[in-house]
Amino acid sequence: MKISLMKPSEIKEVKNIAELSWHDTYEGIIPVEVRTKFLSQAYNEDVLLMRLERSPFYVAKVNDQVLGFANFSNKKENGDVELAAIYLHPAHQKQGLGSALLEFGCKQLNPDHVFVEVESDNIKGKSFYEKKGFNVVDTFDDNFDGHILKTVRMSLNLTT
Template sequence: MEIRNMNTDDIKQVQHVAKTSWNSTYERIIPREIRERFLNSAYNDDRMKQRMERSLMLVADEDDRVTGFANFSPVRDGGKVELYAIYLLPEIQGKGIGTALLNEGILRLDGVKEIYISVERDNAIGKAFYEAKGFKAVQELEEDFEGHILKTIRMVLEV
């Protein structure tokens, strides 16, 4: 398995990982039509190209198959970074690939001091992953997500 920068040839596979992971994770949390609307907006071809240009997009590549990805903001004031996503195909979760993506992002983000993530409170797998990596909850809030109220936990990792 190799962790590398995403390129345009990876777009369809990354979209597949996002869709598969989102539907598996949020099936009982977010209504289907809202998931579909979000995925079509956030992961369409143009948005994928923007993500590659404006942020750090890493993929986990196993034998030319993208099995996961991570998306980090650039380093901002005071060394703060937003971790937009770590998504993995459900069948490869628990094998260290999410950890490898997180660690590679930390290595590549020069000057990072804090990494922030927003995780849905009922996303038990995501919450457990971030807590195991040392992220600490700093805030709990309710967000209007495409007309659906999400209970979100903001977490931070001090690097």
């Protein structure tokens, strides 16, 4: 496995992983039409290129194939970062790729805290973050294109 900054030539692979993992993860949680609309807005090639140019965006590759990605915010003045997204190809989950992406991003950015927001019914996501030491710091309702999500905000303290 190799982790590196995403290259513009890898955007199509990242877009494909986003679509596969979003539909897999949020089936039964977020209606398909809401997922499809979100993906077309947040993971189109122009937006991915902009995210790459403005924030740390890492890919995990095995045999030169992108199998996962993680997008962090830039480190804030207070030392914190937001984990905006971490998604893996559904067939390659539970193989250490997500852990490696999270660890790589933390090593590169050296934050005091990492924050992430996860839908409360996303059991796989919540379980992953809990196993990595994240703790719930807030819960709230999020209006996601007319669909109310129960969102959990979690934090990983890296100062100790």
